[in-house]
Amino acid sequence: MRDGTGSGRHARRFLAVTGIAVTGAAVVLGAAGGVLAAVMARRIVTPTSKRADDVRIHSVDLPAGMITLQSTADSILQGDYSFWFSGDAGHAHLGEILRLTPTKVTRRILRVDHGDLAGAERGRLGGYSYLGPWDLGLAFEDVLVPTTAGDAPAWLIPAEEPDGRWVIQVHGRGVQRQETLRAAPVFRDAGFTSLLVSYRNDGEAPQSGDGRYALGDAEWQDVDAAIAFAVHRGASEIVLMGWSMGGAIVLQTVTRSALRDRIVGVVLDSPVIDWADVARFHGGLLGLPAVVASGALEVLGRRWGGIFTGQTEPIDFGRLDFVTRAAELELPVLLMHSDDDGFVPATGSRALAGCRPDIVTFLPFAVARHTKLWNYDREGWNQAITIWLAETAPTARTSLPGRPGVVAAS
Structure with missing residues (x-):
């Protein structure tokens, strides 16, 4: 059946271009873990609007100026840190470590900028220290x-x-x-x-x-x-x-x-x-084979990769x-x-x-x-x-x- 409006020609052209891209993706992604590489590629270039609260709050003693957190690689670091809590609804500034056990760390509360820290259950530490x-x-x-x-x-x-x-x-x-x-x-x-x-x-x-x-x-x-x-x-x-x-x-x-x-x-x-170092490192954290990270960079570096990532232009990783x-x-x-x-x-x-x-x-x-x-x-x-x-x-x-x-x- 013939389409006299021209939309058929546009559709066929789109399908042809998409077909080339998908064929190229199949060659690369098939060797690199298929969908995993495409998902990783998209994740690398997609801005995130919110970060997860990854530290449990065990207790807060505002009169004494102390907070007890779950021990993590970040929460047991010496120094002063920002502490966002309750899904970024609040922010505090934490200081020195007062007590440390294998599972818990108690730190000094230097100030609470906003939010209900006493009622918070989880938060995350960061290095900002200053909000403005x-x-x-x-x-x-x-x-x-x-x-x-x-x-x-x-x-x-x-x-x-x-x-x-x-x-x-x-x-x-x-x-x-x-x-x-x-x-x-x-x-x-x-x-x-x-x-x-x-x-x-x-x-x-x-x-x-x-x-x-x-x-x-x-x-x-x-x-x-x-x-x-x-x-x-x-x-x-x-x-x-x-x-x-x-x-x-x-x-x-x-x-x-x-x-x-x-x-x-x-x-x-x-x-x-x-960036290849970073991709391999994060792939390893996720337990993914090295070829998945390599495949993700290949997707990001190819014009057809935009079908999977949403990019309008490929990234030149050699230049980076x-x-x-x-x-x-x-x-x-x-x-x-x-x-x-x-x-x-x-x-x-x-x-x-x-x-x-x-x-x-x-x-x-x-x-x-x-x-x-x-x-x-x-x-x-x-x-x-x-x-x-x-x-x-x-x-x-x-x-x-x-x-x-x-x-x-x-």
């Missing part, structure tokens, strides 16, 4: 950074005596710019203005057309826009700092930005250096691999990572540090988990940044050739 610049007691400005996806909100914390040195802070996957507030005081003490940015699909900045993460392969454009914003506001020397996936975004920016001549150095906290691309880096890098990270393995960071001891200053941690290095050892973390900045900015380009990198062993 107001918690730091510093002057700040709410600004909008014009990006190709739309205006992205950011916090601008000026230096006490602005001199053109700026740091742009880039948060990680599944969190927002509050994550980076911990770094604002140490940079301000060093004379830097801080710009804490948001980027596409992070829940604050506008969404991209497909609403999917590109793992740094597209988000760098929003950081590039932040650099242009900073230059317009008087920045002459810019340090980029990236946390977790923010590290991958920053590395793309320093190698792809038309304004990279304004960047004088890079600070990375628990960064993604090579900075172990392989280590020789292309030119700027000084301060790299901090914990071997017990639990989310982003430190193998990529150690490999990068080993490849480029001439420019990479590597500070390893043994026990600090993911992006909680500041919380675990605030003094050591701040000191590392302070010393590195003194050596690097604002004369990074002239001092770089003679500045030895430090690769420490834990």
Whole structure:
């Protein structure tokens, strides 16, 4: 039967294209665990709007300022931490460990910002510590950074005596710019203005057309826009700092930005250096064969993979691999990572540090988990940044050739 409206031709064309994609997927996914690889691929690039409460609350004694939690790898870490509870309905700030048993840990309650902690049953710990610049007691400005996806909100914390040195802070996957507030005081003490940015699909900045993460392969454009914003506001020397996936975004920016001549150095906290490492690690946590993780990356890197993931553009994982691309880096890098990270393995960071001891200053941690290095050892973390900045900015380009990198062993 003939379709005179033309819709039949469009339908046949769509089916033909889909058939090619599905055939390609069958070849890749059949070898990589089929549906599991497709599900994993979609999960990697789909932003999550809510995180699970993964720690049980055993008891709360508000008059005594104590809370007893289930012992987990995160809840028994020394230091100060944020604690969200009751499905993010409340937030508290927890401090020192008072008692520790194999199953329970009692911590000091430093403050309750909002919510009914006494009535809460479960929560989750995080490294934020501050919910906004107001918690730091510093002057700040709410600004909008014009990006190709739309205006992205950011916090601008000026230096006490602005001199053109700026740091742009880039948060990680599944969190927002509050994550980076911990770094604002140490940079301000060093004379830097801080710009804490948001980027596409992070829940604050506008969404991209497909609403999917590109793992740094597209988000760098929003950081590039932040650099242009900073230059317009008087920045002459810019340090980029990236946390977790923010590290991958920053590395793309320093190698792809038309304004990279304004960047004088890079600070990375628990960064993604090579996404293949991360995918294999999470596949292992789920008990999946290594081929499933490899298959997931193959799906994400192919145009036909968008049928399964919702992406409009494939991700170039070769371009995101900075172990392989280590020789292309030119700027000084301060790299901090914990071997017990639990989310982003430190193998990529150690490999990068080993490849480029001439420019990479590597500070390893043994026990600090993911992006909680500041919380675990605030003094050591701040000191590392302070010393590195003194050596690097604002004369990074002239001092770089003679500045030895430090690769420490834990």
